[in-house]
Amino acid sequence: PSAGEDNTLRQRKIPVVPVVPERRFDPKAPKHIQEQPWTLTNFWRHFNWLHLILLFTFPAVGIYGICTTPLHTKTLLFSIVYYFYSGLGITGGYHRLWAHRSYKAKKPLQYFFAAGGAAAFEGSIRWWARDHRAHHRYTDTDKDPYNVKKGFWYAHVGWMIILQNPRRIGRTDISDLNTDKLVVFNHRHFLPFATIMAFVVPSLICGYFWGDYRGGYFYAGVCRLVFVHHATFCVNSLAHMLGGQPFDDTNSARNHYITALVTLGEGNHNYHHAFPNDYRNGLRWYEYDPTKAFIWACSLVGLAYDLNTFPQNEIEKSLVQQRQKVLDRWRARLNWGTPLEVLPVMEFEEFLEESKTRPLVLINGVVHDVTGFQHPGGQGLLRSAFGKDATAAFNGGVYEHTNGAHNLLATYRIAVVRGGMEVEVWKSGAGEKMPMKDTFG
Amino acid sequence: PSAGEDNTLRQRKIPVVPVVPERRFDPKAPKHIQEQPWTLTNFWRHFNWLHLILLFTFPAVGIYGICTTPLHTKTLLFSIVYYFYSGLGITGGYHRLWAHRSYKAKKPLQYFFAAGGAAAFEGSIRWWARDHRAHHRYTDTDKDPYNVKKGFWYAHVGWMIILQNPRRIGRTDISDLNTDKLVVFNHRHFLPFATIMAFVVPSLICGYFWGDYRGGYFYAGVCRLVFVHHATFCVNSLAHMLGGQPFDDTNSARNHYITALVTLGEGNHNYHHAFPNDYRNGLRWYEYDPTKAFIWACSLVGLAYDLNTFPQNEIEKSLVQQRQKVLDRWRARLNWGTPLEVLPVMEFEEFLEESKTRPLVLINGVVHDVTGFQHPGGQGLLRSAFGKDATAAFNGGVYEHTNGAHNLLATYRIAVVRGGMEVEVWKSGAGEKMPMKDTFG
Ligand code: HEM
Ligand code: HEM
Ligand SMILES: [Fe+2]
Numbered sequence: 022p023s024a025g026e027d028n029t030l031r032q033r034k035i036p037v038v039p040v041v042p043e044r045r046f047d048p049k050a051p052k053h054i055q056e057q058p059w060t061l062t063n064f065w066r067h068f069n070w071l072h073l074i075l076l077f078t079f080p081a082v083g084i085y086g087i088c089t090t091p092l093h094t095k096t097l098l099f100s101i102v103y104y105f106y107s108g109l110g111i112t113g114g115y116h117r118l119w120a121h122r123s124y125k126a127k128k129p130l131q132y133f134f135a136a137g138g139a140a141a142f143e144g145s146i147r148w149w150a151r152d153h154r155a156h157h158r159y160t161d162t163d164k165d166p167y168n169v170k171k172g173f174w175y176a177h178v179g180w181m182i183i184l185q186n187p188r189r190i191g192r193t194d195i196s197d198l199n200t201d202k203l204v205v206f207n208h209r210h211f212l213p214f215a216t217i218m219a220f221v222v223p224s225l226i227c228g229y230f231w232g233d234y235r236g237g238y239f240y241a242g243v244c245r246l247v248f249v250h251h252a253t254f255c256v257n258s259l260a261h262m263l264g265g266q267p268f269d270d271t272n273s274a275r276n277h278y279i280t281a282l283v284t285l286g287e288g289n290h291n292y293h294h295a296f297p298n299d300y301r302n303g304l305r306w307y308e309y310d311p312t313k314a315f316i317w318a319c320s321l322v323g324l325a326y327d328l329n330t331f332p333q334n335e336i337e338k339s340l341v342q343q344r345q346k347v348l349d350r351w352r353a354r355l356n357w358g359t360p361l362e363v364l365p366v367m368e369f370e371e372f373l374e375e376s377k378t379r380p381l382v383l384i385n386g387v388v389h390d391v392t393g394f395q396h397p398g399g400q401g402l403l404r405s406a407f408g409k410d411a412t413a414a415f416n417g418g419v420y421e422h423t424n425g426a427h428n429l430l431a432t433y434r435i436a437v438v439r440g441g442m443e444v445e446v447w448k449s450g451a452g453e454k455m456p457m458k459d460t461f462g
Numbered sequence: 463p464s465a466g467e468d469n470t471l472r473q474r475k476i477p478v479v480p481v482v483p484e485r486r487f488d489p490k491a492p493k494h495i496q497e498q499p500w501t502l503t504n505f506w507r508h509f510n511w512l513h514l515i516l517l518f519t520f521p522a523v524g525i526y527g528i529c530t531t532p533l534h535t536k537t538l539l540f541s542i543v544y545y546f547y548s549g550l551g552i553t554g555g556y557h558r559l560w561a562h563r564s565y566k567a568k569k570p571l572q573y574f575f576a577a578g579g580a581a582a583f584e585g586s587i588r589w590w591a592r593d594h595r596a597h598h599r600y601t602d603t604d605k606d607p608y609n610v611k612k613g614f615w616y617a618h619v620g621w622m623i624i625l626q627n628p629r630r631i632g633r634t635d636i637s638d639l640n641t642d643k644l645v646v647f648n649h650r651h652f653l654p655f656a657t658i659m660a661f662v663v664p665s666l667i668c669g670y671f672w673g674d675y676r677g678g679y680f681y682a683g684v685c686r687l688v689f690v691h692h693a694t695f696c697v698n699s700l701a702h703m704l705g706g707q708p709f710d711d712t713n714s715a716r717n718h719y720i721t722a723l724v725t726l727g728e729g730n731h732n733y734h735h736a737f738p739n740d741y742r743n744g745l746r747w748y749e750y751d752p753t754k755a756f757i758w759a760c761s762l763v764g765l766a767y768d769l770n771t772f773p774q775n776e777i778e779k780s781l782v783q784q785r786q787k788v789l790d791r792w793r794a795r796l797n798w799g800t801p802l803e804v805l806p807v808m809e810f811e812e813f814l815e816e817s818k819t820r821p822l823v824l825i826n827g828v829v830h831d832v833t834g835f836q837h838p839g840g841q842g843l844l845r846s847a848f849g850k851d852a853t854a855a856f857n858g859g860v861y862e863h864t865n866g867a868h869n870l871l872a873t874y875r876i877a878v879v880r881g882g883m884e885v886e887v888w889k890s891g892a893g894e895k896m897p898m899k900d901t902f903g
């Protein structure tokens with residue numbers, strides 16, 4: 022069994038086909054470069070030079086192309102189409118189909134996605150899906166390949182440029198991919214295949230149909246590729262930093278329409294981390310998710326099937342819990358009045374005596390000092406209650422006050438009156454059983 | 463003391479000036495018409511014929527005018543200005559200043575409002591404010607003059623057309639109005655004053671400046687009046703039926719932008735009933751409330767002062783409580799799994815035995831039947847837990863599941879295992895003290 026798999030699988034004796042040789046570790050081997058300090062003599066060994074060169078070369082070539090090549094309208098339009106195609110290859114294929122198995126696809130659709138994904142030049146399906154499964158399983162930890170806790174740039178591109186210690190990368194179950202012929206073929210022949218799809222095909226198309234080989238290469242090839250790259254990278258960086266967490270806050274994934282816009286819907290990332298094997302990322306009609314729409318359209322013609330959705334009941338439970346947290350935090354910021362059990366106790370005679378010097382009103386056994394309060398029903402009504410027990414008047418005798426009035430009243434509390442309303446029982450700590458309730462929330 | 467006042471005031475011996483004679487009641491007097499059944503011979507006595515005729519005549523005259531009078535652009539523009547002016551007289555003057563005393567106004571502003579309000583032909587300040595205070599104090603009850611529980615048309619116009627039994631109309635404190643010279647003068651000379659403001663002035667203005675006496679009368683006078691009438695009536699009908707209740711649901715008042723739009727902001731009526739002496743009705747910039755803006759502008763030049771606002775803390779408390787209710791209702795509609803204390807108890811051996819026939823997983827002392835569940839991490843992970851205690855694996859050993867996963871798990875509960883986790887203690891009812899929590903919310 023290869024090192025990239027989960028222990029639980031070995032026990033289950035599922036046929037594992039180690040078609041692709043994997044890195045192996047020997048505990049007695051010299052320390053991995055990432056376990057050694059960065060020095061002047063070894064710093065260059067910390068980098069994955071292939072990734073580093075590619076990630077800098079593509080934008081450089083793209084800029085050179087922009088400066089030297091006129092942009093034809095047809096080439097521009099084709100570049101946009103090809104951006105959507107290669108983007109879909111990653112989102113609909115690499116991500117939702119192969120990494121998450123959130124639906125099943127007939128062969129033609131698989132070829133379509135594999136070719137599109139290759140045009141995005143983001144590694145083989147197998148490599149991509151393995152890391153992505155680790156990302157979901159170990160989100161925000163050291164074992165997460167694109168751990169956003171290491172910063173925006175690390176999650177965006179750093180994780181590809183700086184060599185990772187294979188011992189720390191989380192293991193995941195990719196037995197399903199290792200037994201999939203298309204995936205294995207794709208992994209074996211990725212580089213030539215991707216080069217053709219990313220550069221040769223767009224150049225040939227623009228050249229053959231409207232004579233713009235050069236524009237096809239630079240715009241539909243290189244520039245389009247750089248755009249797709251950084252849009253996808255944003256899912257690892259921006260989508261873990263920017264936006265809200267309507268479904269779950271146990272990890273850093275967030276929903277934002279900007280990330281969704283550039284990534285064909287993947288920016289609804291908070292939902293996705295909570296329900297990773299749902300073929301949808303954006304649920305509502307106003308949440309941009311063309312990948313979902315595309316998969317759904319494919320299901321209509323039978324190319325996609327067994328579309329997996331998480332039960333609506335569970336989705337709403339997540340929403341309810343998250344909103345409850347928001348509400349609880351808001352509630353905690355507000356002043357709900359001194360809690361009853363903290364208030365000093367006053368004798369009723371004291372209340373009468375004190376009332377001569379300041380505007381005190383006794384309601385529900387609690388003494389309120391309403392100095393400065395402008396009463397909506399007129400000051401007369403309020404004044405008529407000074408030095409009296411206005412419980413009945415306040416609770417409907419004269420006027421049945423709204424919730425807001427009860428809330429406000431609580432902020433004027435200064436004392437409870439002994440015997441005013443089973444005060445002794447509250448003080449003894451059995452307050453919860455009393456019919457009277459505090460105003461908190 | 464007059465009958466229109468509150469008992470509490472009599473006790474307080476505030477100087478009450480009964481400048482205007484009020485209806486008095488004799489307990490031995492014959493029954494009021496509203497206490498008698500409607501018959502063929504007495505039905506005409508149930509109506510307030512003055513109101514009935516006016517409320518039908520104005521629209522009729524307006525339609526006649528529209529059919530026979532060309533509309534000049536200048537007259538149209540002036541009609542709109544005059545709609546705003548007379549509307550403001552009611553909202554900024556009658557309502558927020560005199561009925562609610564939500565701010566103080568210098569004399570010139572009072573004259574301005576009194577004249578504008580008269581142009582709206584909705585009765586004297588005193589009559590209007592008295593009924594309106596009763597509306598706030600007895601909202602949705604028989605004592606509410608425009609009780610919406612009697613239906614849309616009753617709250618809209620019916621209450622003016624059908625005679626009300628004065629014994630049932632709620633009493634309110636209008637001592638402040640009875641001692642206000644302007645209010646008293648307005649009440650005494652209302653009819654000629656209103657006729658001049660509503661019909662003569664607009665006609666003269668349009669006639670003197672651009673020769674359109676007839677258009678001024680029909681458009682800026684009658685048609686504008688009918689529009690202002692029904693817009694204001696909407697506050698009593700529509701604003702108690704249409705819209706949400708973000709601040710309070712103890713009465714029928716609602717917030718809606720449509721009602722707000724036609725009533726210069728009064729349609730933010732849920733807020734207004736919760737905090738009636740706030741000079742604002744719409745709080746946010748996107749809540750249309752030009753009346754608030756006008757009062758605020760007047761305060762900048764000193765014409766208005768002591769603008770009353772309700773403490774932000776109290777407003778937010780109302781919002782928090784209302785949202786909590788919405789959330790609680792939502793939560794109650796969802797399936798949170800069988801509560802632990804209702805589940806049957808299973809022996810551990812039974813669990814092992816049962817596991818041979820169906821996919822059972824023991825987590826946190828609870829047995830779950832996960833038949834049909836498509837596991838996001840792959841079916842392999844799930845299968846590895848069948849017939850085992852997967853508590854540690856589920857809670858972080860293999861993967862630290864999100865909240866959503868815990869919620870979902872609860873829906874698969876079928877039994878608790880004896881001794882599986884202090885089960886006996888739960889069953890004895892002391893469950894709350896256990897560290898393990900149920901999933902509800
Ligand atoms: C002692 C503290 C009091 C507070 C904090 C208070 C608060 C309020 C508030 C916030 C309102 C606005 C509407 C509502 O939210 O219900 C209101 C209305 C009213 N209150 Fe009070 N109130 C107090 C005492 C009283 C007393 C003692 C009486 C009667 C004797 C009274 C009679 C009324 C009436 C009749 C209204 C309705 C008037 C209107 O909305 O125009 N209040 N009160
Ligand atoms: C028995 C009922 C189980 C349920 C209802 C369940 C549910 C879920 C759900 C909803 C997710 C999606 C992400 C999340 O919400 O956390 C998930 C992911 C995961 N679960 Fe489970 N799980 C169960 C059992 C297990 C067991 C027994 C294991 C390990 C032995 C396991 C390992 C994982 C892993 C590794 C992931 C992450 C995979 C990914 O997101 O790509 N689960 N599980
Ligand atoms: Fe992510």
Ligand SMILES: [Fe+2]
Pocket residue numbers: 116120121153157293297
């Ligand atoms: Fe994912």
Ligand SMILES: [Fe+2]
Pocket residue numbers: 597697698702715731735
């Ligand atoms: Fe109202």
Ligand SMILES: [Fe+2]
Pocket residue numbers: 557561562594598734738
């Ligand atoms: Fe009002």
